[in-house]
Amino acid sequence: MVIALGFEGSANKLGIGVIKDGKILSNCRRTYITPPGEGFLPKETAQHHKENVLIVLKEALDQSQIKPEDIDVICYTKGPGMGAPLATVAVVARTVAQIWNKPLLGVNHCIGHIEMGRLITGANNPTVLYVSGGNTQIIAYARKRYRIFGETIDIAVGNCLDRFARVLKISNDPSPGYNIEQLAKKGSKFVPLPYCVKGMDVSFSGILSYMEEKTESLLKEGHTPEDLCFSLQETIFAMLVETTERALAHCNSQEVLIVGGVGCNLRLQEMMGVMCKERDAELFATDERFCIDNGIMIAHAGAEMFTAGLRMKWEDSFITQRYRTDDVETVWRSD
Template identity: 75%
Template structure:
């Protein structure tokens, strides 16, 4: 039996999770929430993580009802993400590993999402749509790598949603994207927006600029905030489903898995499900417990890496804000 504890703090979510042989024993998480109209900056976010990391760690151990002696390894998010928050959590993970005399495992954040998605849904070899605040990628496994078939060429979909939420002065609690999703349910009039797909890649910055410049004018013309949110979602999700379907056609895949924080969006899941059904394929998705950044996903990836003998020496445990998904050798898969 392999039991690994995972530390995640690459953005505004701080989580510590424990996974033992595919079972999530504990997965507490806290979120740094800023006032409406404001984003979160690296310094204050790191301060939030430093202030809460010990209490979250204690809660995790209490919920799992295990002692440090029963844990085989300590895993942590090595990147990608925001520098200061990553460092603040990595320092704790290194310290805990040395105090408990356990091996250290540095995990790629995206690989953590994929392995958690595969564990929770039971998907075997899916084409993956990874959508979050900092990342937007279409991924498929081949020859011991998670290969990136397409991605955003500018900003991530979650970042686009967050920034448009600021334009509308929407609350950041529980998240800007969630609040946009709820407002979109009231949308009735579609606003044509820039639809930018370049081969297998997508672009969201022009779409965001279009809305930032015209929101006040559109609202005066009779469009509602719900109309704008609905139009934004429908346009961006259509772009992503087009590129995901193309990747599925290329690989012959009959499974599609949505991971990352934006993957909680029910409308995205609905649209992807329609595409999958038309192809005779199956959609796999999870809920907010596992889509949103969490410690258990880092622990699960840590379990797979532990089994493959992939450990990180203290001297190689520095964080990196830019850590490509396809840089990781996936030794635990055939």
């Protein structure tokens, strides 16, 4: 029975959660939201986390009804992510671990998403599509590691959506991707866009540049913002479904798991579901509580690591913006 406290702060979501032997006791979160047309910068995001982290920590402990002395391990996001926010939250995790005299574990953000998805959905050994503001990867498990079969060669799919939202001055509340999804539901005219799949990898920067350059003229030609959101979604999601299908076939897998913030998108889930049905595979996805960055995924992955006997030296409790999914040996998995 391991009780783990998890800290997540790799981007604009600050999350803290408590898990006890696979049971979620609390999952608290605060989001740094910027005005329409603006992205979030590392310095301001770190300041947001600094101002809110103790409030969210108290919320998480109160909700879980767990006392500090009951906690077995403190877990924090080691990377990847934005440097300043990562460092801000890691400092708090280190301080709490010292004050409460608890072991500390640094968790790979991507692994946190995957293990949380497996816990919530019950997926056994899926081909994983990991899609968020900072990451786009097609992943499958083999020989004690989560292997990357394909990924973006430039910007992440969530970053593409976020930056297009700025072009249209779409609100960042609750998130630009969510608001694009709602507008896309009302779109009817499809605009042909660059479709860029290179083997198992995808590229979104060219599509974004095209949209940034052409949006004004497309709107003047009679296309609506809804049409443009619809066209962008359909194109980039088709690219993701294509590459995921290829990985599914290569791995001879019968399960697809979508994780990461963009994984909340119901249209992406629908398109992936059609592909899975055609291949007699099963689709697994979660809702915004677990798709979007959260502290409980870090707590759960950390608890798995701790139970498997992993321990971290104090001098290794740093953060790194570049922490590959396949850098981590998954000693907690027996298969």
